[in-house]
Amino acid sequence: MEPLTSLDLVVAEKQAIATDIVRLVLRHPEGQMLPGAEPGAHIALDLDGCVRRYSLLHTGPALDHYSVAVLRTAQSQGGSHFVHDQLAVGDQLRVLELANEFALQPDAPHALLIGGGIGITPLLSMVEHLQQQEQSFALHQIVHDATRQWPLAPGLPAQTHIGRSSLDLPGLLAAQVPGSQVYVCGPAGLVGAVRAAAEQLGWAKERIHSESFGAAANASDSPLRVTLVQSGLSIDVEPGQSLLDALLAAGAWTGYECRRGVCGACLTEVVSGTPIHRDSIAPALRGNAMCTCVSWAEGPDLALNL
Numbered sequence: 285m286e287p288l289t290s291l292d293l294v295v296a297e298k299q300a301i302a303t304d305i306v307r308l309v310l311r312h313p314e315g316q317m318l319p320g321a322e323p324g325a326h327i328a329l330d331l332d333g334c335v336r337r338y339s340l341l342h343t344g345p346a347l348d349h350y351s352v353a354v355l356r357t358a359q360s361q362g363g364s365h366f367v368h369d370q371l372a373v374g375d376q377l378r379v380l381e382l383a384n385e386f387a388l389q390p391d392a393p394h395a396l397l398i399g400g401g402i403g404i405t406p407l408l409s410m411v412e413h414l415q416q417q418e419q420s421f422a423l424h425q426i427v428h429d430a431t432r433q434w435p436l437a438p439g440l441p442a443q444t445h446i447g448r449s450s451l452d453l454p455g456l457l458a459a460q461v462p463g464s465q466v467y468v469c470g471p472a473g474l475v476g477a478v479r480a481a482a483e484q485l486g487w488a489k490e491r492i493h494s495e496s497f498g499a500a501a502n503a504s505d506s507p508l509r510v511t512l513v514q515s516g517l518s519i520d521v522e523p524g525q526s527l528l529d530a531l532l533a534a535g536a537w538t539g540y541e542c543r544r545g546v547c548g549a550c551l552t553e554v555v556s557g558t559p560i561h562r563d564s565i566a567p568a569l570r571g572n573a574m575c576t577c578v579s580w581a582e583g584p585d586l587a588l589n590l
């Protein structure tokens with residue numbers, strides 16, 4: 285993929301796709317072609333001063349547009365609310381980055397794609413590519429309620445599941461042909477469940493690919509005592525719980541959007557302690573802050589400027 289410094293594009297379409305989800309189509313103002321992208325890639329957009337990353341819905345070696353889907357989140361610091369409430373067709377947006385941290389592995393006998401909620405978006409470009417290459421795949425989308433499901437084309441080898449309990453993950457994984465690869469994107473709980481089920485069935489780690497919303501604990505993580513220096517609160521957080529969820533539960537006001545360490549909305553200044561960064565934000569952009577949605581810290585103490 286070509287490196288991209290910045291690119292000013294125009295909003296050519298803005299369309300509601302499902303409850304709280306809009307799709308944006310961005311084109312070059314003079315109709316020029318855009319740098320190509322591989323399946324699973326994302327772009328970073330400057331949304332009125334907030335930098336947010338969104339998976340591309342379509343990818344390819346040459347693109348005449350970029351399209352992304354934006355979910356309205358309750359506690360947005362401007363990114364998703366700006367897109368939903370202010371951005372209009374004809375407005376200009378700056379693309380700051382084009383990157384891929386969730387790439388498809390070539391030549392697998394079968395790809396099993398599992399998307400939870402808005403986590404389906406990087407899988408859509410994979411579906412497009414696998415169809416073009418006539419490669420075997422199946423897509424499973426999991427949503428809380430039917431109004432939030434992504435409208436999938438008829439005839440696609442895809443199923444929609446309302447609620448996670450309606451999908452038998454161990455049974456699904458056990459039925460895959462040998463050598464299959466699984467790609468899962470969604471909340472940390474879903475990603476963890478897929479990983480656990482696959483590993484229990486003996487799948488090698490290299491065959492399991494994921495992007496998650498929220499924290500996924502490492503075995504070496506230890507409990508944290510987090511001090512919020514502005515509010516004077518002190519909270520205990522156990523490994524496996526996201527710092528972001530713990531902060532919200534404690535009543536701290538902190539923004540968030542993607543919950544998977546890509547948008548930067550939850551970046552919080554670290555006052556003391558040593559963060560273990562698990563986001564995909566460039567260190568220069570992150571500065572002296574950490575993404576509470578996915579990152580952890582060397583225990584036991586961490587102080588945040590909240």
Ligand code: FES
Binds near residue numbers: 541547549550563576
């Ligand atoms: S909410 Fe997007 S990086 Fe944390």
